[in-house]
Amino acid sequence: MLKKLFQSLRFPRRPANAVRTTPQVLNKSQHALTRAQISRHAVSVVERLQKAGYDAYAVGGCVRDLLLGLSPKDYDVATNATPEQVRAEFRNARVIGRRFKLVHVHFGREIIEVATFRSHHPQGDDDEGNALASQHESGRILRDNIYGTLEDDAQRRDFTINALYFDPSSERILDYANGMPDIRNRLIRLIGMPERRYQEDPVRMLRAVRFAAKLDFEIERHTAEPIAELAPLLEDIPSPRLFDEVLKLMLGGNAERTYELLLEYELFEPLFPVTARAMEQNPDYTDALVRHALANTDERIRLGKPVTPAFLFAALLWPALPGRALQLQDRGMPPLPALQEAAHELIVEQCRRTAVPKRFTIPVREIWDMQERLPRRHGKRADMLLENPRFRAGYDFLLLREQAGERTNGLGDWWTRYQDASDTERRGMIRQLSNNDSAAPVKKKRRGGRRRGPRTDRPSGE
Incomplete structure (x- = not known):
């Protein structure tokens, strides 16, 4: 009788990860x-x-x-x-x-x-x-x-x-x-x-x-x-704590592998919801841009070079920016204000999840703003952009976009050559831009209509 009773009882088994009382x-x-x-x-x-x-x-x-x-x-x-x-x-x-x-x-x-x-x-x-x-x-x-x-x-x-x-x-x-x-x-x-x-x-x-x-x-x-x-x-989890955790995840020298694991275990979306939505709409481009940004970050850390969370967040949120700007343009907002308002909305949404401090969100917007300004190179604009303190970050971000497969009509190569050119060569490059513009066929303006979508030299995630 006692034997049957003990056989009917279930005793908890000691799990393999249990802590011993004696080490x-x-x-x-x-x-x-x-x-x-x-x-x-x-x-x-x-x-x-x-x-x-x-x-x-x-x-x-x-x-x-x-x-x-x-x-x-x-x-x-x-x-x-x-x-x-x-x-x-x-x-x-x-x-x-x-x-x-x-x-x-x-x-x-x-x-x-x-x-x-x-x-x-x-x-x-x-x-x-x-x-x-x-x-x-x-x-x-x-x-x-x-x-x-x-x-x-x-x-x-x-x-x-x-x-x-x-x-x-x-x-x-x-x-x-x-x-x-x-x-x-x-x-x-x-x-x-x-x-x-x-x-x-x-x-x-x-x-x-x-x-x-x-x-x-x-x-x-x-x-x-x-x-x-x-x-x-x-x-x-409180958003300031999640921001600290994101820095540990992405700035430890293993960001690309971390990104793969976050995707595998469905942890990426709770941290970056706007980027996750952009990945659903344009998976190849979004994944390529994020991977290149994280691989570049890992390489800089390996070489002992400085890295900034601002550049990282600019890359992680960028794929969602063009689509959001187009939505605002469709509601009647002009292209440049639409881009600025879209940037503001995305940063606010991200800060609800990870409390990115203002000392990083301001440079994020400046890097994005530089993508709008880099195509404008006529006259003295190119030299003025070179003197801008955010030029280098904006230029590096342009190259990152091109790495991810974005078409910019050779803009990154132009800026690479312009930085190393002499004053005489630079004047020639600017004149060549004007000649190309004058040689381009003039399109008739349509009355009563407005252009939809970004210009070909505007930043686009598509």
């Missing part, structure tokens, strides 16, 4: 990471906290990247000391944040970020600590200042490869979530139930894509499965 401890002979590879300031913070009687470890991306032979951008420390206790240990520290309270310890230009071990969120209205943690009805975590143990902290981290704790004093790695095997197998795997973890913070879907592109990893099957269905949750 796998890897001694220094079992891994390649050494104390000397860690930032001396991070080591100083860890050891000072340990000397004060606290537990402290280097954790997260710095450990992951060093194990993969990469150079970490920054260093994070996890400890059981509260932010106030950490602040008391360092005169050069500052407590920041409300959603996630952290401590920044400053060493000149380097900042070591110290976080207190996080715990699970209490359930029910009467549970102690609800004042420190709250969740949206969708499951999204709004505040997270519930502190716990090292095991709790490992459970709360997003991916297994980010739940590795390194003690520089003993050079041991504590692995609570099988992160080391996933690093060896090059897998991005969420800790816990994927649906629930994405609902807690939908930005984790973007982080999965970013890490997959950056590290050239695959997203593990169960981690990838719910992404497309849950992608609309990103629409509830």
Whole structure:
């Protein structure tokens, strides 16, 4: 009887990505990471906290990247000391944040970020600590200042490869979530139930894509499965936070691969809805323009050249601009005001989703405005355009349009030659333009009608 009873019961199986209460401890002979590879300031913070009687470890991306032979951008420390206790240990520290309270310890230009071990969120209205943690009805975590143990902290981290704790004093790695095997197998795997973890913070879907592109990893099957269905949750994320995430996605040196993954997992449309609509209407041109822009961005980052989000957003939104301008012209608006109004509308719509600051939206409009002005080269206009501070960005954007297959009647080549020409050669090029115009057949004007659509030398995404 008891045997049948136990056979009828279903016990939950331990998932492969569950956090152990006892970590796998890897001694220094079992891994390649050494104390000397860690930032001396991070080591100083860890050891000072340990000397004060606290537990402290280097954790997260710095450990992951060093194990993969990469150079970490920054260093994070996890400890059981509260932010106030950490602040008391360092005169050069500052407590920041409300959603996630952290401590920044400053060493000149380097900042070591110290976080207190996080715990699970209490359930029910009467549970102690609800004042420190709250969740949206969708499951999204709004505040997270519930502190716990090292095991709790490992459970709360997003991916297994980010739940590795390194003690520089003993050079041991504590692995609570099988992160080391996933690093060896090059897998991005969420800790816990994927649906629930994405609902807690939908930005984790973007982080999965970013890490997959950056590290050239695959997203593990169960981690990838719910992404497309849950992608609309990103629409509830505050637009300033999404703007920051877009910069991380597109300015990390792997933008083209990131773009492919965003499309694959249906995450592109929640970030760039106007571009997604343009892609439906003109897929080949839109895809080509975006790919060329992102590939150029990756190349500039590889060469150590500066990049600006303004150029990137100008390229991402441009495919939607000509069609929007034509709609306004069809309502009776003249071509140039239609283009300007369309630019304004597109930027406003995009800012509702990703809060692009004005210091970038103004250059976006100037780059687009330059596309209207570059075809106008007669008289002294060409030389005046060369002196315009936005000329170079506008010229580069013109070449990008041509790369994507846009026909501009050789405008990009003309401007390339004009920049390198002598004064005499430039005057000849301007005269040649006038001769070509005078040789062109004169068309009779039609009465009572108005020209529809952009001029042949006007920017067009078609």
